[in-house]
Amino acid sequence: MPQERHPGEPEPSATDDRPASRPVRRQRADGRRNQARLLEAAFAAFAEHGVSVSVREIARRAGVSTGTFSRHFPTKEELFKAVVLNRIEQLVQRADELAADNDPATAFFTFFAVLVEESTADHAVGDALSSAGFDIQAAASTANRDFGNALRGLLVRAQQAGAVRQDVDTADVKALVVGCLARERDGLDDAARQRMISIACHGLRACSRAETSEARGDSSHITP
Amino acid sequence: MPQERHPGEPEPSATDDRPASRPVRRQRADGRRNQARLLEAAFAAFAEHGVSVSVREIARRAGVSTGTFSRHFPTKEELFKAVVLNRIEQLVQRADELAADNDPATAFFTFFAVLVEESTADHAVGDALSSAGFDIQAAASTANRDFGNALRGLLVRAQQAGAVRQDVDTADVKALVVGCLARERDGLDDAARQRMISIACHGLRACSRAETSEARGDSSHITP
C-alpha cells in the first residue's frame, strides 16, 4: 500500500503557489522540499489554529505522513521553534535594512508597521511573541535575542531623535504589535489595520503631556 | 433527610441547566454553592493556565469531583462561557456606573483603564477577548452584545465630545486592551501597566493630524 495520498487532501497544485515547475516524482531532491512544505504548512496551520493544532493536521496540509513529519522535526515543539525562528530571522533582516536606509523615526515606525502587516493572519508569531503554549524563549534565545536587539536599536535611535516617548521599552512595543494583531479577531481589513497602526504609533510618539503625566503618576491621560 | 420533595411538584426540566429556575430546596443550596465554587475556581484556573487547564484541575480547586463538574456544566466550553459571561456582566455594570457618574471622556478612558486593570493576571478574559481556544462569540452572544453596547455607548459619547478619534470603533478599543494585557508577558508591573494605558489612550485621543492622515490613507503616522 505504497505512497498513499492523504484522503481529503487536494492535489498539491491547488495550494501550491511555489515555483511549481517540479517533476511529478518526489524524493531525495524532495527531502528539502518536503521540509519546506512542512514549514509552510505549519506556519499556516499555526496561524489558523494556534499552537494546539495537531501534528496530523500539519502533515495533512503538507501532503506528507506523520512519519515524514517526525523525520524532519523530532517533536512538534521543534517544528514550532523552526517556524518562529525562520520568521524572526526575516524580521531581523528587515530591521537591519530599514535602519540602514532611513532616518531613525521612519525606520522605527515603518518597522512597527511591518511587524503588524507581516504578522497579520499569523498567529504563530503572535503566539510566539505572547509565548502561548511552548516556551520558545529558552531554545529560541539566540534568534530571539537578535530580534530584541534589532528592535531595541531602532527604538533607541528613534527615542534619541525625539520621535518616541523616552519611557517606552521594547516590551511595550511588542505588546502594541500584539494589540494590533488582536484587532484581527473582529475582522482586520486593510483600513482597520492601518488605523490600529496609526493609533499605536500616535500613542508612542513623544508627547510632553503624556510623559510628564506618567512621571507624576497621575491620571491626566484619562481626564480631558 | 431535610426538606423532602413536595409530591406533585414537577421535576425540573431535563434540559434546564439553569439551577436558578428550580424551586428552593436544600439540595439546591449545595448545588448553587458548588456551582459558585466551580465558577470561582475556573476563573482562577483559567487565569493561571489559560483555557487548556484540565477539568480535573478545576474540579480539584473547587473541591468537587469531575462528575459534579459535568453535572453543572455539560462541557468544559460551557463553563468557560459561564466564567466569561459572569465577568462580562460585571464589566457592563461597571460601564453603566461610569457613564452615569462622569463626563463622556472621563467615563470612556476610565473604563479603558478598568478593562486593563481588572483583566490583568486574568487570562480568562484575555483569552475570551482574543477568542483563543473556543468560539465564545456565538454562544455568548447575548452578554457579549451587552458588553459591546456598553462599550459602544461610552465610545460614541466620548467621540461626540471630541475626546476620541472619530474613526475608532469598539473592536479597535478591545484590541488595544489585549495589547495592554499582552505587556504582561514580559513582566507587567504597575508602572508598565500604567504606561501601556497611557500610550493606548494617547493614541486614541482625537488628533487632527492622525485622523486626517488616516482619512487620506497616507502614511504620515510613520514619517516624522
Next chain:
Amino acid sequence: MPQERHPGEPEPSATDDRPASRPVRRQRADGRRNQARLLEAAFAAFAEHGVSVSVREIARRAGVSTGTFSRHFPTKEELFKAVVLNRIEQLVQRADELAADNDPATAFFTFFAVLVEESTADHAVGDALSSAGFDIQAAASTANRDFGNALRGLLVRAQQAGAVRQDVDTADVKALVVGCLARERDGLDDAARQRMISIACHGLRACSRAETSEARGDSSHITP
C-alpha cells in the same frame, strides 16, 4: 457509547476463577477488583508474551479499557514492577516459612523446587530475574533485596550444613532456576521439570571432587 465491552473478550465468568459471587455491576467496589484483574491479566500476559506485550492486550484480557489501565498504573513499567514485586513478596514469605519449618538442606532444596515450580509458565518472573526489558533492579530494589536476603539465608545455612558446594553464590542459584525454566521452551511436563530440578540440585550438592577440581581450575568436570 458507554460501557462498551471489548470485542472478542469472553464474558468474565469464563476466565473468572475468583470468588465469582459478586454482583453484575461494577465500580467503586470494583476499583480494587479491577486493579487485581489487571495484575492477574498482566501476570498471564507477561508470562505468555514477555514484557513486550502491549498495554492494549493486557487491558483486553482484564476486560477494561486502556484508560482504566492508566488510572491504576501510570505506565506499563509501573504495572510490570507491581507484578514482579507482588510475586517476589510471595516468594520471600515462602522462603521464611521453609526456613522455619525444615532443616537447612531441605529448606534450601525445597525452595529451589518452589522457585521453579511457581515460576513455570511465568516468564514474568523469569524475565525479571534475567532483567529482560526493564530495569527493575533499581525501582524494585527493596523487595529484590528482600528476595536476595531470603535466598542467601537459605543458601548459607545449607552450605554450613555441608549440603551445598561452598563456592556457590545466590547468582548461581538464580541462574540455575532460569535454566530450569528455560526447559519449558521445549515442552515442560512435570517429569521434565522434576528432572531439571533433580539435575540442578544434584549439581549444587557438596561434592569434594567437583569443588576441588574447580579450586584447581582444571577441567576434571569434563573428563570422566
Next chain:
Amino acid sequence: MPQERHPGEPEPSATDDRPASRPVRRQRADGRRNQARLLEAAFAAFAEHGVSVSVREIARRAGVSTGTFSRHFPTKEELFKAVVLNRIEQLVQRADELAADNDPATAFFTFFAVLVEESTADHAVGDALSSAGFDIQAAASTANRDFGNALRGLLVRAQQAGAVRQDVDTADVKALVVGCLARERDGLDDAARQRMISIACHGLRACSRAETSEARGDSSHITP
C-alpha cells in the same frame, strides 16, 4: 558502469532472496560483502541489545542503509534467523570435530563448555535458544535439526558410555546452557562461568541415587 548486464540473460527470480544462486557478477561481489557485513553487525548488535535492537542500528553498524538491509533480508526476523543459523552451523561443525577426536564423555562435556563459552556475551544465541522474541524454531528447522542431531549424538554416546544420566534429553542440556548464560546477568567472570559449567556438568553426570530417585518420582534430591 562496469560489468554491464548481458542481454538475454534472465532477470534473477523475483522471489529469490538468496543472492548466492545468482550468476557471478561484480555487483554480486558488493552484495555478498554487504550481506556478510550485515551478518556480522547483526550478530554484534543482537549480542549487545538482544532482538529488540532496531534495524536502523544494525544498518548503521554495517555501514549500509536500511534499504540495503531490506534488499538482503526481507524482514528483520529473516536476518535474525540467518544470524542464528550461521552460528548453529559453526557449532554443528564443532560438535562433529569433538566427536571425532575424543572419547564420548570428554566430547559431550567439552561441547557443553563450548556452548556456554562461545555464547557468553552473545545474547543472540541465548535469545535464540530461549526463543525470546521470534519463533525461529519453525523456519530455522533445518539447521536447528542439524544442531539437535549433533547434540543428540554426543549425548547418546556419553549416556551409552555411562557418563551421563540416562533420563536426560537434549532439551535438558540446552536449558542448562541457558542457565549458565543467565548467570551473566549478575556478572559472569571466568570463575563464575567455570563454576556454572562445573555445577551443570556435575548435575548431568550419571549418579545412581539421583536417577533412581527420579525413576521413583520421590524427592530424595531434596532431602539430605
Next chain:
DNA sequence: TATGAATGAGTTTTCATTCAT
C-alpha cells in the same frame, strides 16, 4: 545496486465525558 526519504500501522499516554453507586 545502494540510498534514504516516505510510509502508516503501531505504541503508550491523556483527558473530557459518562454512569453505577
Next chain:
DNA sequence: GATGAATGAAAACTCATTCAT
C-alpha cells in the same frame, strides 16, 4: 446530588518496510 472509576477517542512519536532516484 455527589462521587470517582471507566471509557475511548484522541494525541505524539516509533520503526520495519517500501520505493523513487
